[in-house]
Amino acid sequence: MKILVVGSGGREHALAWKIAQSPRVTRVFVAPGNAGTARTDAVVNVAVTAVGELVKFARDNEVALTVVGPEAPLAAGIVDAFQAAQLPIFGPTRAAAQLESSKDYAKAFMQRHGLPTAAYRTFTDAAAAHAYVAERGAPIVIKADGLAAGKGVVVAATRDEADAAIDAMLTGNSLGAAGARVVIEDMLHGEEASFIVMVDGRHVLPLASSQDHKRLADGDAGPNTGGMGAYSPAPIVTPALHARIMREVILPAVNGMAADGAPYTGFLYAGVMIDDAGRPQVLEFNCRLGDPETQPIMMRLKSDLVELLLHAVGGTLDQAEAEWDRRAALGVVLAAAGYPDAPRRGAIIRGLERINPAAHPDVQVFHAGTTLVNTDVAVSGGRVLCVTALGDSVRLAQKAAYAAVDDIRFDGMQYRRDIGHRAVARKP
Ligand code: AMP
Ligand code: GLY
Numbered sequence: 001m002k003i004l005v006v007g008s009g010g011r012e013h014a015l016a017w018k019i020a021q022s023p024r025v026t027r028v029f030v031a032p033g034n035a036g037t038a039r040t041d042a043v044v045n046v047a048v049t050a051v052g053e054l055v056k057f058a059r060d061n062e063v064a065l066t067v068v069g070p071e072a073p074l075a076a077g078i079v080d081a082f083q084a085a086q087l088p089i090f091g092p093t094r095a096a097a098q099l100e101s102s103k104d105y106a107k108a109f110m111q112r113h114g115l116p117t118a119a120y121r122t123f124t125d126a127a128a129a130h131a132y133v134a135e136r137g138a139p140i141v142i143k144a145d146g147l148a149a150g151k152g153v154v155v156a157a158t159r160d161e162a163d164a165a166i167d168a169m170l171t172g173n174s175l176g177a178a179g180a181r182v183v184i185e186d187m188l189h190g191e192e193a194s195f196i197v198m199v200d201g202r203h204v205l206p207l208a209s210s211q212d213h214k215r216l217a218d219g220d221a222g223p224n225t226g227g228m229g230a231y232s233p234a235p236i237v238t239p240a241l242h243a244r245i246m247r248e249v250i251l252p253a254v255n256g257m258a259a260d261g262a263p264y265t266g267f268l269y270a271g272v273m274i275d276d277a278g279r280p281q282v283l284e285f286n287c288r289l290g291d292p293e294t295q296p297i298m299m300r301l302k303s304d305l306v307e308l309l310l311h312a313v314g315g316t317l318d319q320a321e322a323e324w325d326r327r328a329a330l331g332v333v334l335a336a337a338g339y340p341d342a343p344r345r346g347a348i349i350r351g352l353e354r355i356n357p358a359a360h361p362d363v364q365v366f367h368a369g370t371t372l373v374n375t376d377v378a379v380s381g382g383r384v385l386c387v388t389a390l391g392d393s394v395r396l397a398q399k400a401a402y403a404a405v406d407d408i409r410f411d412g413m414q415y416r417r418d419i420g421h422r423a424v425a426r427k428p
Helices: 010-018 036-042 051-060 071-077 078-086 101-113 126-136 159-171 239-259 294-300 305-314 394-405 419-426
Strands: 004-007 026-031 065-070 120-123 140-144 153-156 182-186 193-200 205-206 215-217 220-223 229-232 265-274 280-286 328-336 363-367 369-373 378-379 383-391
Touching: 004 051, 004 215, 010 036, 010 220, 010 229, 010 294, 010 363, 010 383, 026 051, 036 363, 036 369, 065 078, 065 369, 065 419, 071 078, 101 120, 101 239, 101 280, 120 126, 120 305, 126 159, 126 182, 140 159, 153 383, 159 239, 159 305, 182 215, 193 239, 193 305, 193 419, 229 294, 229 305, 229 394, 239 265, 239 280, 265 294, 265 419, 294 363, 294 383, 363 394, 383 394, 394 419
Parallel strands: 004 026, 004 065
Antiparallel strands: 120 182, 140 153, 140 182, 193 205, 193 265, 215 220, 229 328, 265 280, 328 383, 363 383, 369 378
C-alpha cells in the first residue's frame, strides 16, 4: 500500500521513517519533504496547502492513506477535500481544526465543556483589552486568535508589555488577520507537558507522553521557538496524572467536539500546565502531532504505525493497542544561524555519514530545514536536524544524542546543551 505524508519537517521525516517500516507499505510519498526524506522516500513537489494538487496526486497514484503533519493544510480544509474525493486521510476537518486555528474557539469550547483552563476574555477593541489588563493585572498572557507560526503568544511580565502586545496585534496589525482578535488569559504556573493522542471521532488511543523545550537558549532562556528538543516519556506524567488528563481533558474534548457537531478525527495534542498540586490545565490544543515531540515518540513506538492509522480512519481505535519501547528517547534540534528571527540558509552540513549504526547505535537524524545541493545536504530552514537517540534512561539517551551531535557541524549551527534537564533532575 502507498502512503502520502504531507509536510517537510522533522515530524514528517519521523512519520515517513516509521511508516516505511510497516510490512504493508510498498511506497511512502512525502510532499514536499526535505533532504532526509528525499534519500529514502519519493518526494512530491507540491506545497502543503495546495490541497487540490494533493487530492489529484493521491488519486493518480492510488495512495491508500494520507497523513497530515502541519496545521496549515488542516486549517485550509485538506481533510474535507480528501473526504469529498473519497480518499482516506487522517486528520481533523477544517471545522474540528479550529481547536488550534482559533484560540477564541478553543477557549469557548473548553469553557462550554468544563475543561480546566485559565480564565480569559476575547477582544477586537484595543481600549477594551487595555481595560481588561488593568483590571486583571500582570503577569498576563496575550494570544493572537489565529495561526501565527509560534509568534502569537506573549507572556507579559508587566502591564506595559501586555499593552504593547495588544497594540501591536490589534492596532499595529503586526500579525495580520491572525491578530485581529486577541485572547487575554491569566498566567498559569507549573511545568508543561505534551499529551498527544490519536482520535477516530469517538475512541482515543494515547501516545507516549513527551516534553519539549520551547526556548532557544540553555536554562529555558531566550525567545520562544517551535521547539529546540524533546524527550519521551515525560517523568512528570505519572500513571495517575495520565489518567487524570484523559478524564478531565482528552475525553471531554473528544465528546464535546462530537456533541458540537464537529467530531474530531486526527492527532490531538493538548499542551498542559501541571501545577505544584499536580492539577492539569490546558494551555492550548494543537490539531496535529508536535514537532519535535514526534521524533522521540516515533523512536519508542514498537507497534506498526500504519495499523494504528488504519484503525483510526476506520473508526476502530478501541481495538488498537500501541506498544512502546521501555527505553527513553531524546532529540536535540540543530538550528540555523539567526533562528528563530531570520534563519540563514545555504550552509553545507558535514558529518552526517558519521551517524551510522556501528558508530551510533539507536540514533536517528531526522531532517527538517534541509535540501540536497548536488551530493551535499544544505541548510534551507530554521530548524535543520533533530538528532534523536534511545537510551536506558533519559540521561543515557541524552548522552547518546549529544555524542552524535558532536559528529555533525555546519556554519552557525546552534543548539541547546541541556535538553532533558527537567527529566534528568526528576529521574536521573
Ligand atoms: P500556546 O501556543 O498557547 O501553547 O502558547 C505557547 C507557549 O506560551 C506555551 O507553551 C507556554 O509556554 C506559554 N503560555 C501560553 N499560555 C500560557 C499561560 N496561560 N500561562 C503561562 N504560560 C503560557
Ligand atoms: N513543539 C511544540 C509544537 O509542536 O507545537
